[in-house]
Each structure stands twice: as structure tokens, then as C-alpha cells.
Amino acid sequence: MARVDLVTLDAESLNRRRIVRGMTKAELSVVAKINGVTVRKALCGQGVSIRSARALADALGMKYASILRQSMRGTETKARQSSEQGVPAVMAVAG
Numbered sequence: 001m002a003r004v005d006l007v008t009l010d011a012e013s014l015n016r017r018r019i020v021r022g023m024t025k026a027e028l029s030v031v032a033k034i035n036g037v038t039v040r041k042a043l044c045g046q047g048v049s050i051r052s053a054r055a056l057a058d059a060l061g062m063k064y065a066s067i068l069r070q071s072m073r074g075t076e077t078k079a080r081q082s083s084e085q086g087v088p089a090v091m092a093v094a095g
Contacts, residue, residue, distance in 0.1 A: 010069050023060075025039050032058070
């Protein structure tokens with residue numbers, strides 16, 4: 001089974017930016033080129049893949065680091081560095 005590293009995003013910031021831009025969740029899904037379920041998860045503060053998080057940031061014109069939930073900032077970098085060194089990432093699920 002493949003492992004997928006998850007990050008938790010600042011749902012409030014994402015929702016605020018989405019509304020300011022006049023986008024529905026469905027429109028955000030299309031612009032970000034990710035599944036609508038993934039968009040809803042991110043907007044509710046549930047974990048999403050790093051790829052999806054970056055796609056959401058790009059679609060909303062935000063910096064990736066700015067959408068990470070406060071407690072997650074720095075964790076993703078540590079997880080990436082650990083996985084590059086052969087150490088399992090901090091947050092992983094079988095998929």
C-alpha cells in the first residue's frame with residue numbers, strides 16, 4: 001500500500017479567501033484540479049495530501065506556508081527531511 005503524507009490546513013483562512021474571491025466549493029475544486037470531497041475536507045480542517053494543499057493554495061492565490069494550520073508549520077518540512085533520510089514521516093496513512 002502506498003503511504004500518503006497528510007497536512008492540516010487553516011480552514012478559516014481558506015474559506016475566507018474562497019468567499020472573497022467569490023468561488024463556490026465546486027468552482028474551487030475545478031480551478032485546483034482536485035476532487036470536491038478533498039476540497040470539503042480541507043475547508044473543514046481535515047487532513048489532505050501535500051499535493052492537494054499546494055493546489056488549493058495556488059488556486060486561491062495564497063502561499064502554501066500561509067495555509068498550514070499553525071501547529072503544522074514546520075512539521076511538513078521535518079517530515080519531508082525525515083522521509084528523504086529513510087525515516088517514516090510524522091503523519092502518514094495507508095491508502
